[in-house]
Amino acid sequence: MSLFREFRRDVLLALGALAVLLAIGFGVDSAWPRDFLTSIFAIGLLAMSLNLLIGYTGLVSFGHAAFFALGGYIFGLLLQWGDFTATLGQGSVPVALLAAVAGTALYALVIGAICVRLTEIYFAFLTLAFQMFLYSVILSWVALTGGDQGLMGGIPRPVFLGVDLADPYHRYAFCAVIFVICMLIMRIVTESPFGYTLRMIRDNAQRAAFLGVNVTRVKLICFVVSSSIAGVGGVILALFTSGAYPEWAFWAQSGEAIFMIMLGGLNVFLGPLLGAVALRILNDVVQMYTSHTEIVIGLVILFVVLGLRRGVLDFAKDWWVERQQAKLAAENRESQQ
Amino acid sequence: MLRLENVVKSFGGVVATNDVSLNFPTDSLSAVIGPNGAGKTTLFNLITGHLVPDSGRILLADEDIVGMAPAGIVRKGIGRAFQVASIFPTLTVEQSLMAAVASHVHMSESLLTAFPPRSVRERAGELIDLLGMAPVARLLCSNISHGDQKLLDIGLALALEPRVLLLDEPTAGMGPEERWQMIGTVRRLWEQGRMTLIFIEHDMDIVFEVAETIHVLRYGSVLATGSADDIRNNPEVIEAYLGTETPEEVPA
Ligand SMILES: Nc1ncnc2c1ncn2[C@@H]1O[C@H](COP(=O)(O)OP(=O)(O)O)[C@@H](O)[C@H]1O
Numbered sequence A: 001m002s003l004f005r006e007f008r009r010d011v012l013l014a015l016g017a018l019a020v021l022l023a024i025g026f027g028v029d030s031a032w033p034r035d036f037l038t039s040i041f042a043i044g045l046l047a048m049s050l051n052l053l054i055g056y057t058g059l060v061s062f063g064h065a066a067f068f069a070l071g072g073y074i075f076g077l078l079l080q081w082g083d084f085t086a087t088l089g090q091g092s093v094p095v096a097l098l099a100a101v102a103g104t105a106l107y108a109l110v111i112g113a114i115c116v117r118l119t120e121i122y123f124a125f126l127t128l129a130f131q132m133f134l135y136s137v138i139l140s141w142v143a144l145t146g147g148d149q150g151l152m153g154g155i156p157r158p159v160f161l162g163v164d165l166a167d168p169y170h171r172y173a174f175c176a177v178i179f180v181i182c183m184l185i186m187r188i189v190t191e192s193p194f195g196y197t198l199r200m201i202r203d204n205a206q207r208a209a210f211l212g213v214n215v216t217r218v219k220l221i222c223f224v225v226s227s228s229i230a231g232v233g234g235v236i237l238a239l240f241t242s243g244a245y246p247e248w249a250f251w252a253q254s255g256e257a258i259f260m261i262m263l264g265g266l267n268v269f270l271g272p273l274l275g276a277v278a279l280r281i282l283n284d285v286v287q288m289y290t291s292h293t294e295i296v297i298g299l300v301i302l303f304v305v306l307g308l309r310r311g312v313l314d315f316a317k318d319w320w321v322e323r324q325q326a327k328l329a330a331e332n333r334e335s336q337q
Numbered sequence B: 001m002l003r004l005e006n007v008v009k010s011f012g013g014v015v016a017t018n019d020v021s022l023n024f025p026t027d028s029l030s031a032v033i034g035p036n037g038a039g040k041t042t043l044f045n046l047i048t049g050h051l052v053p054d055s056g057r058i059l060l061a062d063e064d065i066v067g068m069a070p071a072g073i074v075r076k077g078i079g080r081a082f083q084v085a086s087i088f089p090t091l092t093v094e095q096s097l098m099a100a101v102a103s104h105v106h107m108s109e110s111l112l113t114a115f116p117p118r119s120v121r122e123r124a125g126e127l128i129d130l131l132g133m134a135p136v137a138r139l140l141c142s143n144i145s146h147g148d149q150k151l152l153d154i155g156l157a158l159a160l161e162p163r164v165l166l167l168d169e170p171t172a173g174m175g176p177e178e179r180w181q182m183i184g185t186v187r188r189l190w191e192q193g194r195m196t197l198i199f200i201e202h203d204m205d206i207v208f209e210v211a212e213t214i215h216v217l218r219y220g221s222v223l224a225t226g227s228a229d230d231i232r233n234n235p236e237v238i239e240a241y242l243g244t245e246t247p248e249e250v251p252a
């Protein structure tokens, strides 16, 4: 496949990362690394996909977690529905996964078509409003969603192709594979002509339009892709917790993803993932010493934002780019003399 | 190639374009001059679909383009560079041109292929050579000189292989020497590129030297149209604002 040839380096890196993740999961004789990493897979996809909007396109969404939650709920609800698993048998889990992605994409298409026409603060407010809408639907439609209790009673996971998701090792490996595939998809998308069109829109949307770019449509495609990947994050969390909970659709969940991006950096591909890992570790460590975790984490974020004025990887990238640019400029001056 | 017929545009009380009729023949090189606020930029905004005229027709090769969206008009072959260079600060010169070329070949929405495709890179390389920007190709657009930014803005328009190219004050904010260099490049692009080129400029020496046809605007109306000699000797133009002697430079 020519796509894999073009992205050979990234494909190899992805395979390498997957090998490491599997080695950790199967090699370490404790549940902790598996559980820690699985939760990173879920929220990492949420933060990474949100950064397609924030970092690459300049669209700050405050409501991204809605799609994360929707993916988890669709997945969980389908598998809890007896007729569904009875009909599909072995195919239940894969079909539920695909349906969760397709359903989230469709919902994002509708929401996005309304939101992407607006800019900046109006876009942010509208995405937040739609998230609160979904949150209240989940809370009030108790018969379907279990309301504030979430999806109770566990999610059935019929075995498929020898994969038994009730087994923690199988589940971990399955989540790791899905996570790595999504990361690779995002990498390809951001390094495609489409990805550079996103950067044009971020830098100067009006000029992009004058270069023949259909700005609204490109933004909408980005919105749908990023929301679908957030939905996959929700599926992973639903598998991990064997349930789905309304807090996933609460604004604080979106806020946490924004923190992760701010912490890790928005102009480097892996920045949000680093932010997710950092925030999760910070959270766990701080929890050992105090119950005022929010305050301590808030202070750390303040320090990063005010001290470095950007995420950690952005700081490193800017330093490196400045050096490269200065070197190139110096070479030009020399060659002109 | 491009014809304006009785185009009118007003903003509240200000009539920025007052019954303007102009003809730009195929492959011609024309200048639009006039004092600040004469309506020159507005004229370009009308042609590119950024503004919609109150009345009148704008014909590109006999097709009325009034009411079309800017992106559609670009696709019809009208390219434009801006009075204040409109570029992409966080991309390099090369990346910007490649992204513009990608848009031209309808790849802006290609998600599953690597950037840049080879043909796009090659075309961007040609543009870089054409503009003489090879030394700065790998610099960020925010790190190049003002003159190079103006040049890149023109290059972005050229990436779309326009039939009609509109340049809004390509020499704005440049020193005298740099101006002549820039206008030399513009003239060369026109000679090599076979396109209808229209530029706005207020340095009269440059206009008289370079343009085939000159259109003088004042208060949104066309005051005069003609060759350099026609304009130089047009009593209305002289009386209006060129002064009595041979003109130096129109006040900006
Ligand atoms: N979008 C706008 N809204 C209101 N007035 C405008 C707008 N654009 C231009 N004008 C007015 O139209 C007149 C012509 O402006 P412009 O075309 O920019 O002049 P020039 O480019 O010749 O200096 C000016 O009086 C200007 O204030």
Ligand SMILES: [Mg+2]
Binding pocket: B040, B041, B042, B083
């Ligand atoms: Mg102007």
